[in-house]
Amino acid sequence: MPQTLSARSQAVPTSPPASRATAHSLMAAAVVAGPLFLGVGIVQGLTREGFDFGRNAISQLALGEAGWIQTMNFLIAGALLIAGAVGLRRALGGGAGGAWGPVLTGVFGASFWAAAAFPADPGAGFPVRAPDATE
Template structure:
């Protein structure tokens, strides 16, 4: 069992990782010449001479999210939880790190003049990214179920809604990046909505798990168990 100070430090990593990842890709995307945040995926920011900035964002955020998972594990041990939820959060973190090491193939006309071509590096990027895009809604849904069983209905509802919105945004963005005409112009926007909702969930969960309110609710549950 982790010491309380170490647990809180790991939980803070969730806050830092979520804020860093979203803030960085929003800033980098707004400054990149020829890049359209409404149309192009976040991963495309790792292409080109300045792509290292997004690659570093992927890796540092991934390390922070992975560290957060061990703080979540420590909390869930006391609530009777298992490894599924922290394991899925680890998948998110490792997915981010892998996405940083393996650059995506050009898609959606960025960079300009680059033709879409499937490469081994691009395939590995997609494999690791699946850990993020599948891990987030799965972890949110499972944590929602745990919150419901431990008498946290509003947090349970928030987790379930997060999973639904994330999946809807993901599906719309995939259709857009697949060049489906009705969705292509705003594929990047759909992806950003999903990512902001998903990483916003990580941020709020990390804050809640180390809050006095959660500690009081947990103490009541322990005394009545």
């Protein structure tokens, strides 16, 4: 006699433990992105001549000789956020927020890559010898 599936056996299968662990690791990358980005920005802001947290945007740290550090900061933070978006998608699947949460997190990560590709304009006295006001 052929076996029939009950309503309970047709439920959505749960992901295997290894897949859940991978999803959690990817999501942890997104959690690390913010503090890492901010920490690197603060250290740079405190050590770069002419930078003033009250006048300058953290994205202006991508200017000047040491600007490559902030550019890498943008790229790494973006990669961590996009990895987190993949983890969110794996963890949430078709559940609540399973579509828009990962998409919006991924777009946020891509915006960091855009910031790396298009550095801020000099101004507000940074880098040193930049005009104080834009005209």
